[in-house]
Amino acid sequence: MKRPTIADIARRAGVSKGAVSYALNGQPGVSEATRQRILAIAEEIGFTPNSAARALSGATANAVGLALRRPARILGLEPFFMELISGVEAELSARSYALTLQVVADPEAEIAVYRRWWGERRVDGVLLCDLRIDDRRVPVLEQLQLPAVVIGGPGHTGGLASVWADDAAALAEAVEYLVALGHRRIARVGGLPELLHTEIRTRAFTDACARLGLSEAVTVACDYTGEQGGRATRRLLSAARRPTAIVYDNDVMAIAGLAAAHELGLAVPGDLSIVAWDDSPLCRLVHPSLTALGRDIPAYGAHAARALLAVIAGDQVGAYQHDTPHLKPRGSTAPPR
């Protein structure tokens, strides 16, 4: 079954291939009557332009790349990426762009993937996740002149476009809420310290605690896994003056923290209040359901995809601020008893 080409359409319509191309792409250069006739024939024979041929002449691959640097174990567990991807994808497919996905093991591999994509012209641009402080990927992408949008910030994005959310404000809201409930000893179980947003949240946490007159503001650095989240929680709760509230940097660690509290015979929220980051369905799956800093992750991904398509189109794109995550109080927070 041979795929129809513009040559087939041209023959049928009795015009040149060029005319078919113009008609199909809405370019001037053909009369309206001819255009309609060509479109009808294309429709009739089920024509779909060959993406390789198009990429070869037009220089656009109509695809966008996303490299994810996390082990399968963590990737599978965190709802974040799948939600992000589905948001990105919704925006892309509406514009007939494909999403090319690659899981990478380390920064070297990720940079190699960008170089390869660029060399192969396989993608027209990329989305950058998990921005780090002094991120080595940023100068590489700038040098390659590969269109890119950083999902993260603010700052540290070099000359690249970005979409970011105000994590600092969100974390401050959570701390204020806990203090308003009467908590004075609040701890935090953080994500990977080398990630920029972890740094931003840690500083916001320290600042908020200081501003509200709390004497201590302990952050334990973890890696987003339930294993480390549970262990950190056990350690915090075994201390002499244990915290009455813990803020977690993702939902998975928060759930592990909840289980750890149960193991230690502590009631949630009676003995311990818990706030999770990312209000995924996981938070409503457990008992009590978790108070969380919620955000619409698919919308965040869609926003980033839109920004990337603008960059690819040659628009001047800076740093777009996305909605600030907001607190969703549920059963896991209450006044300390």
Added chain:
Amino acid sequence: MKRPTIADIARRAGVSKGAVSYALNGQPGVSEATRQRILAIAEEIGFTPNSAARALSGATANAVGLALRRPARILGLEPFFMELISGVEAELSARSYALTLQVVADPEAEIAVYRRWWGERRVDGVLLCDLRIDDRRVPVLEQLQLPAVVIGGPGHTGGLASVWADDAAALAEAVEYLVALGHRRIARVGGLPELLHTEIRTRAFTDACARLGLSEAVTVACDYTGEQGGRATRRLLSAARRPTAIVYDNDVMAIAGLAAAHELGLAVPGDLSIVAWDDSPLCRLVHPSLTALGRDIPAYGAHAARALLAVIAGDQVGAYQHDTPHLKPRGSTAPPR
């Protein structure tokens, strides 16, 4: 910054473009000395073949497609797909194949995506998930002659290659285990009834219960969400003769079931034993940790990817059986009291 092409290499090496192509692809037609010289130059100037040009002449896109038909909400939550993707991806990237992902809303959209991919020659083959009984995608793929591997079965795959696991045997093992513990009233919270593997599991459950002399074998049909899983559990546990054990078709519903039992004041595993399907890290996140039917999902995905590459290479591929999921007993199962 212009990307280097084979013409650049040819000029530098003082040979024809054809010779460069042969050398780069390990084809006969160039002397070993010439080949080495060409490879060295390619390496030196950082040559990467343009994938569009390659696809246009060689007829292979070096990409594989995966369409996922689930709402973002569910997709994000279930570790299954991310683990599957990371396994697929690991296998593909080792062979320099890209993975093109698309999230679709319904069967029509999914079939349209296959047609488009085929027309655009954007992918060399596709992976089919969530096989249904009388699945309309199967004849479409056969007709398009788009290389495909079904992840699922056995049976109902038409002439397509497939990779499947013996869910029936796994479910029987779980039921036998529960009966050995002393359970006589076992219920099941199942996945989407239109999926083939749900049907297979339901039949296996009914058969195992009958074989072991249990008088009833209730399966409640759900959709894999925690919401429905929790509701089904509440209903089952509110009945006059409530089950002492429930087997769930995924981990998310099992966790929701655990929370529902807690809400109703029932102890797990004292009053209710729980078995989950898919031993994701979620199962070890909750307290008690969940007994689960475990399987290596990334390996399953890698297996499917290998099969697909074989189909693309023109090999005759039938139905490969993958490892049978096996029971991992943990804290959520015990003799009924």
Added chain:
DNA sequence: CTGAAAGCGCTTACAG
């Protein structure tokens, strides 16, 4: 073993 050439299916100046 090597070179020159055609061709993959498009897009896009360039003439009429």
Added chain:
DNA sequence: CTGAAAGCGCTTACAG
């Protein structure tokens, strides 16, 4: 408004 042609960067018969 339309046609004929060149070109994107490869691969692959086809001659030497």
